[in-house]
Amino acid sequence: ILELLIYVFNTNPMTVRAYGMLILFFQVNFIIIIIFFFVCFLISAIIENYNVTFKSYKQNYLESHESILDLIFVACSSAIVTYICSLSLAQLYSADSINSFTYDLCIDVTGHQWYWGYGYRDSFNYFLKFHYANTALLDKNLVANHSIYFESNLNLTIDFNRLLLCDHMLVVPVDTWICAVIGSNDVIHSWSVPNFGIKQDAIPGKISVQVFRSEIVGQVFGQCSELCGTNHAFMPINIHIITKEGFLIWYHLMTISCDLDDVYQHFLTEVIYVKPEEDKTVSIINIICEQLSKLCPEYHNWSKNYK
Numbered sequence: 001i002l003e004l005l006i007y008v009f010n011t012n013p014m015t016v017r018a019y020g021m022l023i024l025f026f027q028v029n030f031i032i033i034i035i036f037f038f039v040c041f042l043i044s045a046i047i048e049n050y051n052v053t054f055k056s057y058k059q060n061y062l063e064s065h066e067s068i069l070d071l072i073f074v075a076c077s078s079a080i081v082t083y084i085c086s087l088s089l090a091q092l093y094s095a096d097s098i099n100s101f102t103y104d105l106c107i108d109v110t111g112h113q114w115y116w117g118y119g120y121r122d123s124f125n126y127f128l129k130f131h132y133a134n135t136a137l138l139d140k141n142l143v144a145n146h147s148i149y150f151e152s153n154l155n156l157t158i159d160f161n162r163l164l165l166c167d168h169m170l171v172v173p174v175d176t177w178i179c180a181v182i183g184s185n186d187v188i189h190s191w192s193v194p195n196f197g198i199k200q201d202a203i204p205g206k207i208s209v210q211v212f213r214s215e216i217v218g219q220v221f222g223q224c225s226e227l228c229g230t231n232h233a234f235m236p237i238n239i240h241i242i243t244k245e246g247f248l249i250w251y252h253l254m255t256i257s258c259d260l261d262d263v264y265q266h267f268l269t270e271v272i273y274v275k276p277e278e279d280k281t282v283s284i285i286n287i288i289c290e291q292l293s294k295l296c297p298e299y300h301n302w303s304k305n306y307k
Contacts, residue, residue, distance in 0.1 A: 015213060016215075109202070183203070
């Protein structure tokens, strides 16, 4: 039933937290719908059975009956509220405990008027977990000495997904615990990504943390959910979840002195959304190398060394 409701309402939870929130939403609404129809039935029965127009005599309640009804109503209401509270508290505890998990990759999220800034931390420690980390694909000096920080602005050159696409989107690997360190550089913003079950205020002078792990490869959107000025409606959030192999290559391309726009244009294609098998990883990397070999001499030399 839950899968059917997800399909009907066109929701796509991509994290455990978002899935739990969706289950809570459907459970609470199911209870509300039952209460609604019960109240409608009760009102209809009262109007039909105790209407003075059709009844010439006055209906009297015994005091004992009234006390029993009060007891039933209070007990049922308390039980329903207690059940809803137990569901909510379980979800709140689960969502809060996720933020204490050990993460694999740390990302800085900074709100500006009116765009988002992203930066990556501790990337080398994350890359060491790959089985091919000792190959030429992983240059320790290259990763350790180059920090990536870029701005993500609204993309007005594309007609579809209006007010949702960014010129430079945030790229994260799938099946990886990611810690988002959220702050603001000017006024209060709100980093809201419904598919991740995240809505965190970005407050100047305060650092907030949200830990998430996407289990699905794809693309998600979000918006600033706190009034922050004139262009509040024009600072979307665009996140690409790609394979771990694809993220490793993307990160290295970003550390090379190529044009940022060229890296996004040529790399973020459907080739990285299909999870490659172990024996096909090199072939996919070679395809991307061929696409990008003409962009700049730095990349051309790096791709030759890797091959």
